[in-house]
Amino acid sequence: MTVTALASPERGGTGGRPGLFRRNEIGPALVAGAVIFCLILVAVLAAPLIAPADPNLPDLMAVRKPPSAANWFGTDAVGRDLLSRILWGGQVSFLVAGVGMVGSICLGTLMGMLRGFGPGWLHPIVDRIIDIQLAFPYVLLGIAITSVVRPSVPVLILLMVLAGWAAVARVVRAIALQERAKDYVKAAEIIGASRLRIAAFHVFPSVWPSLMVLAAMQMAAMIVFEATLSFLGMGVQPPTASWGGIMLDGKNYITTSWWLTLLPGIAIMMTSLSLVLIGDGLEARAERLRSREADK
Amino acid sequence: MSTPIIEASAITKTFPGRRGGQPFHALRNVSSKLFEGEILGLVGESGSGKTTLSRIMIGIETATTGEVSFQGRPVQSRADWKALRRDVQYVFQDPFTALCPTMRIGAALAEPLAIHRLCPASERPERVARMLEMIGLGPEMARRLPAQLSGGQRQRVSLARALMLEPRVLICDEIVSGLDVSVQAQVLALLVELQRKLGLSLIFISHDLRVIRYLCDRVQVMLLGQIVEEGPAAQVFDAPENDYTRALLAAIPDRDRLPVSESA
Numbered sequence A: 001m002t003v004t005a006l007a008s009p010e011r012g013g014t015g016g017r018p019g020l021f022r023r024n025e026i027g028p029a030l031v032a033g034a035v036i037f038c039l040i041l042v043a044v045l046a047a048p049l050i051a052p053a054d055p056n057l058p059d060l061m062a063v064r065k066p067p068s069a070a071n072w073f074g075t076d077a078v079g080r081d082l083l084s085r086i087l088w089g090g091q092v093s094f095l096v097a098g099v100g101m102v103g104s105i106c107l108g109t110l111m112g113m114l115r116g117f118g119p120g121w122l123h124p125i126v127d128r129i130i131d132i133q134l135a136f137p138y139v140l141l142g143i144a145i146t147s148v149v150r151p152s153v154p155v156l157i158l159l160m161v162l163a164g165w166a167a168v169a170r171v172v173r174a175i176a177l178q179e180r181a182k183d184y185v186k187a188a189e190i191i192g193a194s195r196l197r198i199a200a201f202h203v204f205p206s207v208w209p210s211l212m213v214l215a216a217m218q219m220a221a222m223i224v225f226e227a228t229l230s231f232l233g234m235g236v237q238p239p240t241a242s243w244g245g246i247m248l249d250g251k252n253y254i255t256t257s258w259w260l261t262l263l264p265g266i267a268i269m270m271t272s273l274s275l276v277l278i279g280d281g282l283e284a285r286a287e288r289l290r291s292r293e294a295d296k
Numbered sequence B: 001m002s003t004p005i006i007e008a009s010a011i012t013k014t015f016p017g018r019r020g021g022q023p024f025h026a027l028r029n030v031s032s033k034l035f036e037g038e039i040l041g042l043v044g045e046s047g048s049g050k051t052t053l054s055r056i057m058i059g060i061e062t063a064t065t066g067e068v069s070f071q072g073r074p075v076q077s078r079a080d081w082k083a084l085r086r087d088v089q090y091v092f093q094d095p096f097t098a099l100c101p102t103m104r105i106g107a108a109l110a111e112p113l114a115i116h117r118l119c120p121a122s123e124r125p126e127r128v129a130r131m132l133e134m135i136g137l138g139p140e141m142a143r144r145l146p147a148q149l150s151g152g153q154r155q156r157v158s159l160a161r162a163l164m165l166e167p168r169v170l171i172c173d174e175i176v177s178g179l180d181v182s183v184q185a186q187v188l189a190l191l192v193e194l195q196r197k198l199g200l201s202l203i204f205i206s207h208d209l210r211v212i213r214y215l216c217d218r219v220q221v222m223l224l225g226q227i228v229e230e231g232p233a234a235q236v237f238d239a240p241e242n243d244y245t246r247a248l249l250a251a252i253p254d255r256d257r258l259p260v261s262e263s264a
Helices: A019-024 A028-045 A082-117 A122-135 A138-148 A153-180 A183-190 A195-231 A242-252 A257-294 B048-055 B081-087 B107-114 B119-134 B139-143 B151-163 B181-198 B209-215 B231-238 B243-252
Strands: B002-015 B024-035 B039-044 B064-071 B088-091 B171-175 B203-206 B219-221 B226-232
Touching: A028 A082, A028 A257, A082 A122, A082 A153, A082 A242, A082 A257, A122 A153, A122 B048, A122 B231, A138 A153, A138 A195, A153 A195, A183 A195, A183 B151, A195 A242, A195 A257, A195 B231, A242 A257, A257 B024, A257 B107, B002 B048, B024 B039, B024 B048, B024 B203, B024 B219, B024 B226, B024 B231, B039 B048, B039 B209, B048 B064, B048 B171, B064 B107, B081 B088, B107 B139, B107 B231, B119 B139, B151 B181, B181 B209, B181 B243, B203 B209, B209 B231, B219 B231, B219 B243, B226 B231
Parallel strands: B039 B203, B039 B219, B088 B171, B171 B203
Antiparallel strands: B002 B024, B002 B064, B219 B226
16 A cells, blocks of 8 residues: 555645754744743853852942942842842742742642543542632732741742642643543553553643643743742742842832842743743644644 | 354443433344354444444443343453453544554554553564554554554554454444545455454444445344344345335445345
8 A cells, every 4th residue: 555655744844944943843932932041041050150249248338239340230228239139039939930830730730630530539529629729819828828837948839839730730631531532542441551541641642732831831920929929028038039039129229229120020021921932832833733633 | 153252132222311302212122143253244324323332242331221241241340341351342433533643653552462461561562563564554654653644554553453452353333434445445355354364253333335245244234223134244135124224225326236236
């Protein structure tokens, strides 16, 4: 049978672009987002190497200096180098948002798959837990918890997971239920595959692209959420810097020392913007791959 | 053709009506037998209950009332589900949805072996390659995804996956109706060859009477959830007793070119 020519794997390509770009359909938004995010991430991770000064060392002789050659981002109310504080503070923000994102993706996936493939009596229970979690305003939840427990990095991470998992679970549940109704799942049952095997090997790969999109979007939201909590004083406690905390410190001088709030604000905005770009790019790519598959 | 390998007796299947509507009776008191080594054809229009009956017969759907037994054992209990899944396999109508879109062909074919631990992991690639050869696909197909295959190739892969377990019974649910005619003939020829080689018992579901006539030893004609006529294929086609069967036969296009039609 000579139908192989009809089913060439490179069909439906976009023409001139070579190799990697053509095969993986990486769009400009994805590239731009990834470049910006990686630059920020590398700078933050390399803070111990590239930060020009100790982020917690006050210099009362140089208080609230505007950006200059000596202090690129200026200094804060007690003379600490703002660039160093933003770089070091990024570590806290990234740690909380990053681990929180991974945690919420894992918990959300687990719950969503449990709803899709777990025993029937669990379904309404999982559904109600998701509903309750989604109905609860998570900023309020954050404020409630941090006013009882002294906020620290682990507490904040827990908050991120709580704030994020239900949205993930809802998406995973939707995909799992949609895929479960398809013939290939029935076919897997007929060859004797267990539900766990079907969930892990057959359905999970279909959930994966959406998880990548969610991961980027969640991380963006968590960077902002962590900054919000810190700005409200419910975040990591001083003197440890985090982006929201730096803005809180600068809040009282917003009319005279714009850099104290604007520059960390830009860091937050650029980070979440780059993550949203990545998320959009991944979503567009998944969409293209799906529609190409549907063409066949 | 002596003892029935699968026997369904007095099967009824009722689907509850939606929002207080009338319940739908998919099967009304249907009995059917599949004998060792035969090819049984199930014919009938869409919605006549062919698929439901076959799914109940292999235990992937449960009957509302009635009993199914496999080699004398009842199928209703899920306890020996896994053992049953080795001996009875099913090929789906639509080859575009029956294969997991994210799993490579090689992995899909190796999976039944892994689930039932039929051979050491190291032997799996070899058995996959042998099966690919048997269904007439090259070994390079093992690295492909279903989306990179044509409909006919996918249907062969579905068939191959069912055969990996060396089942005793195979149910083919309209497996060629989604394929174009030249590919249909290839898949059918392959099916007949494999059936003879492996000594399978086969239930072949189709609304295409020419295909049924070509393949089957025995035929059951279904209408509105009941079997209206059954018997050896030649008898049903040459001397139909039921009005519906006659109407079905009369509706075959190019009927005069059928080898059986002279006496009909």
